[in-house]
Amino acid sequence: xxxxxxxxxxxxxxxxxxxxxxxxxxxxxxxxxxxxxxxxxxxxxxxxxxxxxxxxxxxxxxxxxxxxxxxxxxxxxxxxxxxxxxxxxxxxxxxxxxxxxxxxxxxxxxxxxxxxxxxxxxxxxxxxxxxxxxxxxxxxxxxxxxxxxxxxxxxxxxxxxxxxxxxxxxxxxxxxxxxxxxxxxxxxxxxxxxxxxxxxxxxxxxxxxxxxxxxxxxxxxxxxxxxxxxxxxxxxxxxxxxxxxxxxxxxxxxxxxxxxxxxxxxxxxxxxxxxxxxxxxxxxxxxxxxxxxxxxxxxxxxxxxxxxxxxxxxxxxxxxxxxxxxxxxxxxxxxxxxxxxxxx
Numbered sequence: 165x166x167x168x169x170x171x172x173x174x175x176x177x178x179x180x181x182x183x184x185x186x187x188x189x190x191x192x193x194x195x196x197x198x199x200x201x202x203x204x205x206x207x208x209x210x211x212x213x214x215x216x217x218x219x220x221x222x223x224x225x226x227x228x229x230x231x232x233x234x235x236x237x238x239x240x241x242x243x244x245x246x247x248x249x250x251x252x253x254x255x256x257x258x259x260x261x262x263x264x265x266x267x268x269x270x271x272x273x274x275x276x277x278x279x280x281x282x283x284x285x286x287x288x289x290x291x292x293x294x295x296x297x298x299x300x301x302x303x304x305x306x307x308x309x310x311x312x313x314x315x316x317x318x319x320x321x322x323x324x325x326x327x328x329x330x331x332x333x334x335x336x337x338x339x340x341x342x343x344x345x346x347x348x349x350x351x352x353x354x355x356x357x358x359x360x361x362x363x364x365x366x367x368x369x370x371x372x373x374x375x376x377x378x379x380x381x382x383x384x385x386x387x388x389x390x391x392x393x394x395x396x397x398x399x400x401x402x403x404x405x406x407x408x409x410x411x412x413x414x415x416x417x418x419x420x421x422x423x424x425x426x427x428x429x430x431x432x433x434x435x436x437x438x439x440x441x442x443x444x445x446x447x448x449x450x451x452x453x454x455x456x457x458x459x460x461x462x463x464x465x466x467x468x469x470x471x472x473x474x475x476x477x478x479x480x481x482x483x484x485x486x487x488x489x490x491x492x493x494x495x496x497x498x499x500x501x502x503x504x505x506x507x508x
Contacts, residue, residue, distance in 0.1 A: 170199035170266075172314030177287055179243070186285035186313075192243035194287045194311070200266035201314035205258040205277065207288070209327070210304040211335045212254040214362070214432040215455040216247040217302045223249075228299030235304070239290050245283035252455040253283030254302070256310055257321065257331050268314055276327075278334045279310070280317040280486055287311040303328055303507070319486040330490070332363055332503055337489035339364035339453045340371035341482035343428050346449055347371070352378035356417055356424035356443055358407045359431035360399060361389040364453050366502045368428045369398040370492045381420045383407060385431075392505065396498030407431055413439035429454050437462040438469075446472045453478040 170176050176199060178184060179191040186192055198204055212220075212235070224230035239245050245253045260275040271277060279286060292307040312318060321330050347353050355372040359365040360382030369380055382399035384390050390402045401420035405413050407429075413436075417423060423445040429436055434456045441462070444450050450473055452462065462475055482488075493500050 170201050170314070172201060174285065174313035174315075177311065177313075186244070187282065190242065192287045194243040194289045196309065198262060198264045198311070200264045201268065202264045203260060203267050203269055203271055203312040203316075203318075204262045205256070205279070205310045205312060205318075206261045207256050207258040207290075207306055207308045207310050209257045209331060210245065210254055210283065210306055211256065211331045212245070212302045212304060213252045213335065213455060214302060215250045216252045216254065218432050219247060219249050226300075231299035232294050232297055236290060236294060239288055244286055244288050250455055251284070253286075255279050255281070255283060255331070255335050256286070256288075257327060258310065261309065266314075269312065269316065269318060271318060271320075276321045277318040278321055278331055278486075279312065280319055280334060280337070280481070281312075282480070286316070303331065317481065322490060325490070325493070328507055329493075329503060332507065333367070333489050333493050334486050336364035336367060336453075337485040338478055338480035338482055339428070339430060340367040340492055341485035341488050342451060342476070342478050343368040343426070344371040344375040344488070345482065346451055346476070347375040347377050347426050350425045352376070353425040354379040354381070354421060354423070355426045355428065356381045356383060356422060357399070357428045357430060358383045358413075358436060358440060359429065359454070360384055360402070361393045361502065362430055362432075363503060363506065365428070365430035366393075366396065366398060366499050367489055367492055368430060368453075370496045370499050371488075372426070372428075373398070374492070377426075379421050381417060381422060381424070383413065383416070392502060396502050398496065398498050407439050408433065408435040410438035410442050414442040417443040424448055426451065429457065432456050434458060438465045441466050441469055441471050441473060444471070444473050449474045449476060451476045451478055
């Protein structure tokens, strides 16, 4: 193989003509042979992020075969799973196949791991044409391999939880960890979670409670989801509102005990930035965990509303985030019930 110096960020795998990080690259080098600080994982399952999967599902009108073909085309053409429309990817589960002699990740051959870095920067090869996937869900059984870099993150899967459940939790584990950190900075906070019935939303509610929130409001788009969230017992108030309608969202939150000191946005549809800002009190914080968020719309929207709010981008990584999210799942039957209902 052509000798290039390994870079812990994976720059040596970028095939673009310009120097960019792997996440921004158009194509990655997917050769099996490892640089000294890399790890190769035999892939067993992908977990597509919600925004990416929903976009593919809408584009192909729910045709599973077409969705499967689209994912295969993306991976083959780019050497990674990065939806060109949403820019997002997901994560994977697999078994460590080979460890480079200089790898700092602490993994051993045979470890079953979930990667905690995005598929948008992970060299990936699919070898079975996704024959075991019908294209109708976010979790994708497959055979192939992926490469982890020196600065990648992976967690060994716990023995006490089903693999699919662990993967679902680890896919969104950055959300509850950052939510807890932010909420802990407020005394007796009112916290509003938009998209509270989903994976990151339900975990964020549990994390906010554990961090000392006084009042929790869960926002969901329809009554069926509201019933499930009420049954889970994670929020003090559950409201049905279209988060894309800023005035309706503000009014619903105010009736439920708002405005919020902390608003956490976990929806996978665009257009929710203005409502999140309006639902947040002066001096409050809005945390955006949705890959459907337009960060220019958020910044300009807050400026146009003269809203004195801090806005944070959830980057998916907080030290200890995977262990913390799994702990919340184990401790809250309501969270686990919501996750298991999504897995079906």
